[in-house]
Amino acid sequence: MVLVAGTGMTAFNRRKDGSGFRDWAGAAFHESLESAQLCRDDIDALVVASESDFFSMQLNPASVLADDFGLTGVACQRVEGGGASGQLAVHAGAMMVLSGAARHVAVVGFEPSASYLSGAAVSELYGYSFDAWTDGMTGISATALYALSAKVFMARSNANQEDFAAISVQNRANACDNPTAHLPLEITLEEVVDSPMVFDPYRRLDCSPLSDGAAAIILTQPEDAPASRRGAARIAGIGAASDRVRLGDRGDPGFFAGKQAAARRAYAMAGIEKPETQIGLAEVYDAYSGAQLQAIEALGLSRDYLTEHRSGGFSPSGRLPVNQSGGLMGQGAPVGATGIAQVIACARQIEGTYHDGLQLKKLPRYAVADTHGGVATSCAVTVLVGAGN
């Protein structure tokens, strides 16, 4: 198994201090190196996650960051899969360690999604992350596509707008104890339902924010880690899968079939046979409130997800806490960093070193981190496990 020897991340928010993505990536990398108790010279590969050069105005960012980090000479590459970029980079790094191609891999994700461009420009660019030629050229936005998928899901599952709003409330409340979070908010169901309509059924408070930020982890085999870090969380399983890109070509446009396939691969690698009972924490891709329920369904995390959601089963005190970090809606979403931050949340929860107020009292044995690009088109799932398992 691959050890998550070190973790580091910046705050996720909209930067107003004039700093840039190279500053954030450097801060996250050096924090992860320090927490892994390793030196720069120990790193022999760098994997960088970033969704789009349009956001950063920097093609080939991996070579630039290798130079910034003082890692000249290491193998470096950039991994991209839309919203799944961060976790796909984690997978690439894990495969390097498992294959013996590298001993210590730094995986660094960043995105300047908030302060570099206007929100309108970022939204227009996001419209091309689906099938740009067909869906994209209608002028549709990510929110409208997610809304159509959600409508199909609602018709099939009987989930309603209040179910979605409860997720917005919970994730923003969780973020209140997360010092790195972009949107720590104490809001009510009514405030969500009364917030301005973006695309029906999604209102402003049902949407995740555009954020700036960076996150980094150091991966290695347990025996190659400093003795003090050998008890850290491990990556037990990784899985990725794609779905039909266009919603209209899917058998059920409201079901995340690619996510289900990715999860099954990750569970098989981790030896998980019953995710609905074995997993103790989930960080899922809540780009929109309803997408969290769609993810719980596809990941197979509950036998009856709607009843369990309505009875608080996915709350911090429930059977399976979901998005304890606040998720994308609360913690924020600097795209390339998002999946890496999810892995960090899972690893620190398993180790018992997560933020005060959010650390689960009963340490989860298994935790699952879930991301996707498009409307669950390119999906990537990672299973983490404690050292004693």
Next chain:
Amino acid sequence: MKHRLTLDYTLGEGELAPYLDGLRRGTATARQCRQCDRVTFPPERMCSCQTGNNRVATFDWKALDGKAEITHRTDGAGGAFALARFAGADNLAVCRIIDPTVRGNQARLHAADGDLPGLAIEILGEAIETAR
């Protein structure tokens, strides 16, 4: 530091040119698989009937009458969009609704305009009064 980038693309339409030509004229040009007869609008580049082999699917272009039934619709500040099934097609299409004030499930293809060359539909119904 301020920086401005302006891009002006010329995108190669390739094998989907007849579909895009049709949208510009307001006619629904679908693709039909020669092996299994599946009709797709918007067209697919590969047919799922070829999953178990390494052959490239072959297609004919097929004119549909352009009528569509909306299955799901979303309205927002940026307009209205729908998942709709065009008569004779086996898949659904994501479409822009050209007049969001009109309600109804029956629609027909509307010729694309220059800035938005994608699929657009007009609803065959009456405009309704809304609060917006």
